[in-house]
Amino acid sequence: xxxxxxxxxxxxxxxxxxxxxxxxxxxxxxxxxxxxxxxxxxxxxxxxxxxxxxxxxxxxxxxxxxxxxxxxxxxxxxxxxxxxxxxxxxxxxxxxxxxxxxxxxxxxxxxxxxxxxxxxxxxxxxxxxxxxxxxxxxxxxxxxxxxxxxxxxxxxxxxxxxxxxxxxxxxxxxxxxxxxxxxxxxxxxxxxxxxxxxxxxxxxxxxxxxxxxxxxxxxxxxxxxxxxxxxxxxxxxxxxxxxxxxxxxxxxxxxxxxxxxxxxxxxxxxxxxxxxxxxxxxxxxxxxxxxxxxxxxxxxxxxxxxxxxxxxxxxxxxxxxxxxxxxxxxxxxxxxxxxxxxxxxxxxxxxxxxxxxxxxxxxxxxxxxxxxxxxxxxxxxxxxxxxxxxxxxxxxxxxx
Numbered sequence: 001x002x003x004x005x006x007x008x009x010x011x012x013x014x015x016x017x018x019x020x021x022x023x024x025x026x027x028x029x030x031x032x033x034x035x036x037x038x039x040x041x042x043x044x045x046x047x048x049x050x051x052x053x054x055x056x057x058x059x060x061x062x063x064x065x066x067x068x069x070x071x072x073x074x075x076x077x078x079x080x081x082x083x084x085x086x087x088x089x090x091x092x093x094x095x096x097x098x099x100x101x102x103x104x105x106x107x108x109x110x111x112x113x114x115x116x117x118x119x120x121x122x123x124x125x126x127x128x129x130x131x132x133x134x135x136x137x138x139x140x141x142x143x144x145x146x147x148x149x150x151x152x153x154x155x156x157x158x159x160x161x162x163x164x165x166x167x168x169x170x171x172x173x174x175x176x177x178x179x180x181x182x183x184x185x186x187x188x189x190x191x192x193x194x195x196x197x198x199x200x201x202x203x204x205x206x207x208x209x210x211x212x213x214x215x216x217x218x219x220x221x222x223x224x225x226x227x228x229x230x231x232x233x234x235x236x237x238x239x240x241x242x243x244x245x246x247x248x249x250x251x252x253x254x255x256x257x258x259x260x261x262x263x264x265x266x267x268x269x270x271x272x273x274x275x276x277x278x279x280x281x282x283x284x285x286x287x288x289x290x291x292x293x294x295x296x297x298x299x300x301x302x303x304x305x306x307x308x309x310x311x312x313x314x315x316x317x318x319x320x321x322x323x324x325x326x327x328x329x330x331x332x333x334x335x336x337x338x339x340x341x342x343x344x345x346x347x348x349x350x351x352x353x354x355x356x357x358x359x360x361x362x363x364x365x366x367x368x369x370x371x372x373x374x375x376x377x378x379x380x381x382x383x384x385x386x387x388x389x390x391x392x393x394x395x396x397x398x399x400x
Contacts, residue, residue: 001315008311008321011304018301019357022293023189029286030195050152052077053131053211054084057121061139062094068139069102076145082106087125090115095139119217119224126214134211136225141167141205143247150245151208161213161237162229164190164199165206165245182356187243189294194241198290202229202239206247213237218275222268230276233287259363266367269299302365332358 054072058065065086072084084107088096091113099109110125126134133152137143147165154160169183193199204225215231217224232239251258273296280288280296309328315321331354338355 004311004314008308008315008324011308011311014297014304015301015308018293018298022297023185023192025293026189026192026196026290030192033195047156049078049081049149050133050155051081051131052083052133052135052148052152052208053129054082054135054137054148055087055122055125055129056084056137056139057087057089057118057125058095058139059089059115059118060093060095062098064139065095065098066102068142069099069104069107071142072137073104073106074145075143075148077148079106082148083108083130085110085125085129087121088112089118089121117219117221119221120219122214122224123216123219126211129211132211133208134214135206135208136202136204136228137247138205138249141247141249143206144245147206147245147247150242151206154240154242155208155210157238159238160210160240161232161235162202162207162209163240163242163245164202164229165208165247166241166243167203167205168246168248169251170248181353182360190241191243193286193290193294196286196290197238198285198287199239199241200230200290200294201226203247205249206245210237220271222271223265226268227272227275230272230279230291233279233284234276259359262360262363263366263370266299266364267371268367269295269364270368270371299364299368302361302368305361335359 054075056068056072061068069084069086075082084104086095086099086107086109088099088109088111091111092115096109096111099107110128112121112124122136133155135148135151143165151163151165154163166187190199201223202225207225207229209228209232213232213235214228217227221227229239276291279291282288284291312321312325312328316325334351335354335358338351338353339359341351
């Protein structure tokens with residue numbers, strides 16, 4: 001029974017470390033360190049701006065593509081130093097036709113007749129980009145007018161290979177910021193890790209890369225942005241986080257859509273280890289520590305949670321473990337209640353955190369199962385969102 005007890009407490013400790021202990025460690029370690037982007041030799045207003053290629057990979061985005069292009073051409077960046085490439089993955093709706101009708105010489109459509117997946121689109125579009133800096137974004141993302149300048153200003157420093165901006169979540173109807181506790185928690189970790197020089201990947205909606213650093217992705221790559229960002233580290237360049245370079249993205253319309261997205265990310269996380277395992281070597285210092293703690297240990301949390309529940313059930317003859325089981329069951333009941341309750345009431349908040357935690361780990365478990373079974377398609381399913389007029393209007397007079 002001793003081994004069962006050890007397994008039970010180690011599993012609980014691992015989960016606690018992933019979500020509480022690790023954040024405390026990186027917060028303490030990063031205190032007193034300036035943001036890495038503050039330390040770079042930033043582009044001054046008098047310095048020439050680099051030519052930039054804004055790449056938007058799109059799949060069945062006919063409802064949103066014109067709004068996205070209008071947002072792109074409104075960016076505060078010289079028109080003669082910006083091109084906007086739309087890589088259309090398959091000709092399954094009017095996305096390509098609408099892009100062709102867009103009257104701006106900076107916009108160029110690259111239409112692919114067959115759907116192959118985002119990784120394949122990027123592999124074919126990036127070589128056609130004329131910019132020395134490539135900025136990646138999504139069709140469902142709106143960028144702050146100053147975001148492009150704030151991203152590219154870092155590249156005067158030759159050691160900088162990539163820069164990640166900040167993605168804010170907005171309500172689809174009002175356009176108001178609705179960053180939840182979990183998203184704020186993740187952005188907090190991103191800031192701490194960036195100050196340690198250990199930024200883990202990028203936000204797919206807004207990040208920039210030196211074009212020569214782009215390495216072709218495997219066609220079945222699931223989380224392309226994470227792999228691309230981490231490969232900057234592999235090539236010995238700095239990956240920065242600039243929280244002043246902001247983009248906005250609407251939250252998914254349904255819980256099911258969000259669950260599907262997280263399950264896909266979970267499968268992609270395990271898949272990415274085959275390409276990024278070298279970064280777990282201790283010689284990478286803080287990067288290896290953060291990668292192991294924030295990503296790998298957290299990806300394994302569903303297994304730890306199941307182990308804790310099963311081993312606890314085997315120890316119910318002891319009163320202390322009866323209390324522990326009651327606590328676990330109570331937590332899962334609270335999560336179930338939180339998943340069933342409608343949004344919008346303040347009194348429901350105590351149920352939201354358990355619901356988010358359980359939903360996220362269940363999605364990771366589903367993603368792991370898909371990865372084990374070899375379901376690793378590079379094609380993506382659109383995350384349905386409501387009309388974006390409110391978000392677009394909000395960007396007309398943004399404040400930072």
